[in-house]
Amino acid sequence: MKASELIEELEWAISNANGKDVDVRLAQQPKWAFEYTVDTAVSINTNEEPTEDNEWVVYLSEGSQLGYLNENASRELGW
Numbered sequence: 001m002k003a004s005e006l007i008e009e010l011e012w013a014i015s016n017a018n019g020k021d022v023d024v025r026l027a028q029q030p031k032w033a034f035e036y037t038v039d040t041a042v043s044i045n046t047n048e049e050p051t052e053d054n055e056w057v058v059y060l061s062e063g064s065q066l067g068y069l070n071e072n073a074s075r076e077l078g079w
Contacts, residue, residue, distance in 0.1 A: 003058060026062060027069050030079035035070065037063030 013022045026036045040061045045054045069079075 025066070026060065027073060027077060027079075028062075030074075030077070033069035033074050033079055035066045035068070035073070037066060039063035 010022075010024070014020070024038050026038055028034055028036065038060050041058055042061075043056055043058050046057055047054055
């Protein structure tokens with residue numbers, strides 16, 4: 001997923017929540033799906049030496065496990 005795709009999804013979610021802020025969670029392991037909070041987001045340059053062709057990646061770190069994944073979320077993810 002590209003950052004622009006994630007931004008689009010987040011804007012859509014906020015719009016559906018009538019402009020209210022929404023939680024961002026992480027879903028893992030489709031067989032026994034759990035949901036987690038997102039603890040931190042960091043952007044890093046994957047190139048050792050900075051150049052014009054810098055490749056940036058955003059990493060999201062897993063926060064706290066909240067429990068089993070909501071069935072509606074599981075269905076939307078195709079799990």
